[in-house]
Amino acid sequence: MSELTAQTSKQIMLAADALALLKRLIATQSFSRQEDQTALLIEDFFRQNQIPFQRLKNNIWAKNLHFDEQKPTILLNSHHDTVKPNKSWTLDPFEPLESDGKLFGLGSNDAGGCLVSLLAAFAYFYDRPNMAYNLVMAASAEEEISGRDGLELLLPELPPIHFAIVGEPTEMQLAIAEKGLLVLDCTAHGVSGHAARNEGDNAIYRAIKDINWLTTYQFPKVSPTLGPIKLSVTIINAGTQHNVVPDTCTFTVDVRVTEQYTLEEVIETIQTHIESEVKPRSIRLKPSSIPADHPIVKAGIALGRHTYGSPTTSDQAVLDCPSLKCGPGHSARSHSADEFIYLREIDEGVDGYIRMLEQVL
Template identity: 60%
Template sequence: MPELSALTDATTALLIELIRTPSFSREEGPTADLLVDFLRRHGAAPQRAGHNVWARNRHFDPAKPTILLNSHHDTVKPGASWTYDPFGAVLVGEQLIGLGSNDAGASAVSLLATFLHFQERADLAFNLICAITAEEEISGTGGIRSILPQLGRLDLGIVGEPTQMQLAVAEKGLVVLDCVAHGRSGHAARDEGENALYKAVDDISWLRSYQFPETSPLLGPVKMTVTQVQAGSQHNVVPDRCSFVVDVRTNECYSNEQVVATLRQHMQSEVTPRSTHLNSSGIAPQHPLVQRALALGRQTFGSATLSDQAVLPFATVKIGPGDSARSHTPDEYILLSELRAGIEGYINLLEGFSF
């Protein structure tokens, strides 16, 4: 079993390599190469499909329950406001600055360290699969969903995302709606046509004021936000079409399909969901892992942000080093102390754990 200090040093070096290697969604091949090489050098037997990399513990026993350790190695693209090189992996005091350092490189390498810590152990009450996957930032079909059939039965998932090592026991779902209001064009100077923009405004006004009756104690209400509107071709023509986009964050009280059905009942506009598979997720408060986290002094909360939890069809929690508020921001960073605490926190969560 590797020493914790050696694991921390090795995974910090890996994180620096990952930051210095661009890995935008669907372009993660070079960082997948790094992950395969890292696991091989540390005695694991990695497997790869596309840009997804995973490994099983040495004494994997199909009769035991299996825990998935999962995080992602893709990043968003850096904005123009960065003052440091996004791929520089610059160390300023305790801050390791670079794109993907916080979201979710620190979680990914901490989970890898945890896996290596346990991989040779024959006395575990569970199996471990560590999967560092692609396309999380775009909820892409080439990410974790694409390899689930190859992973076999999974009984529990620990999803690594920046939560300050507190335990997210529920997560809001997401459905993006493309809406179109239809009218009839006419001259703006005369009482002609049927203004699609006005129809859209009526629907948008309803969306602003409507509240779904059921509110989650952890996740709060369903939240609907209009984020884009487009209508009209010139100043003197009544628009016959107005399109708008709605970002809907769902709680566990409603499936995405139920939310879409409710909106279609109340709105004049056509409502088309881009997908409905990113439902809210959660875990029972009585689950042994939740109880263990509480015993270790972790706080539980409901998360408003989306992760690969949404596509994992079994009990999951979300926990990891770093702060969600830094994600997708200029000069994103992770503290070295947070990285060490992440590795220790994951190991403490699993040491002696049983279902």
Template identity: 60%
Template sequence: METLFLDAIALLKQLIAIPSFSKEEDKTGTVIEQFFIDKKIPAQRYLNNVWAINRYFDPLKPTVVLNSHHDTVKPNPKYTKDPFTPIEEDGKLFGLGSNDAGGCLVSLISTFVHFYDKENLSFNVVIAATAEEEITGKNGIEALLVHDKFSASLHNPDFKNNQNQWFAIVGEPTKMQLAIAEKGLMVLDAVANGKAGHAARNEGESALYKAMQDIAWFSTYKYPKVSQWLGEVKQTVTVIETENKAHNVIPATCNFVVDLRLPDCYTHEEVMDIIREHIQSDFKERSIRLRSSRIEVEHPLVKAGIALGNKPYGSPTCSDKALMPFPALKCGPGDSARSHTADEFIFVDEIKGGIETYIKMLEIMGENL
């Protein structure tokens, strides 16, 4: 365990020292590849995604994917430390991506190393260090799971149609609590239409006032269904603008943007149907990829986490969990409140505890499969 922990800290320090903004993760991908080479573990790469499978992988057994990302956001402008210099101080490891989600990633990699060459496991283990999570990009976990090279590595060319025994741990900072459900995301671009006119005369039809009426509806409407784990639909208007900037012109159009967080009791399509019934503005969705997701409380992986004293909850934020076609549990060391903050850090003991908890969780799960 001590070796796993020290290797994890050393790897995280290497990753922190290399800028790896979304779509620019090639160098950290190479570091992760080299880590596996040094461990004599065969690893493969597609784009900036690196993965490996356990030595005794059996396509007939259930498979758990250990997944986290190695891309980061750009550093907060209020950093007082160099975001690319890993600094260990007072039990904390500082650096960009240390908490989100480097600590999770290296903990999961160490967990994979622990199980890699164990015979007679009741399950398979796949490690996937992926890209573009911070921008929900299409060249991260989503691209990897459908790529022929990935299917071939699993000795399962029909993997795309045979995922009923697959599930995942998605490493994000949750203090090792169990995010079994996650809200989906939908962004709407809306436009209210009026008629231009001169503000000094009684003419025109203000698109801005029409938009205000619809925005008032978004701010007050309560959807009837409420999710046990994820609560209510949350809809927030975040942007509003008109094309003209003259003070004396009644605007003919007014554009606004709505951010919607959807629980598992509504589909994106159901919510859009309700919105159409209530507003006069036209709108279109930017994307419907990020659906709400849930892994059942009775799943052996979740039950194992609960047996260790961790609690299930519903998460309001999205992760790569939303892009997986099989059940996934979001769980990892660190605190989401530190993500994207200046002088980001993770406690080194959180990483050690994360490795220990992941291993125990999978061992308990394996006994109950």
């Protein structure tokens, strides 16, 4: 058997293993913070491929056989937790069902297809000698809730990462930038009084003034891939009864931040321009990007893929290295009722990852 034929046969077998693993993952409940059983399935995949692995809580990771500390390292990452199924499901979300070229089931698209495709690609390269890069594969937990016991917990245990491929459903297109997320809890302060008399200082009116600024202000720097920063007021609460002028009004702001600003810069700008008290819930979920001329991006473009900026947040937000979001499946199917992935997308995912990595390894 020629070397090329052997490699093709190995890829076909790994793609079949990836599909079988995906079906087992679908059949196993893995809500965020409850991923212990799917972690065992991923451990089994590594054992079956004779790949040593390590586990930290519900995060599973492994290094290539010929790992060399003198070489830079590529991180391959996707998550094995899922959201809870919504009430619109007409199928059993935990029953992997093949129909009309599709595989239905919770987590099939987000991000099971990406995870098993990356696992197959990692296994394909695992024992290859003389690569220019090391490979680390990390199947992480708690991505759907941006939890602290997911990839963020694991990163200090990993070797320094040169760049990362994060598996999320992008139809194997190249998301070279991703917006970060800020959630701001704001409080407008006034003075209570009787609504029937000209008393008090209505905190609602103070909040309205600030909300008007938030919904009309445009940050000057606009990202070429992600566009402008987007601010949305999503929750507001005030008052206890109809005849009392409220002395506080709280509101929540969802801020999608581009790579043109740090989260701290955005907070400072908002605090400067509004009177309400501003408290960020977290400054962990940073915007991320990778240069358009990076070798892994050029490898994807050579395969006919296009680049774009993603408005959604993933585990990229906790990475400090350049990162590319790319994977089989379609983002619009994520978190939807009767979630599915096309069977051909698994093959395309395995093949796409392997062909992209071939260009840099």
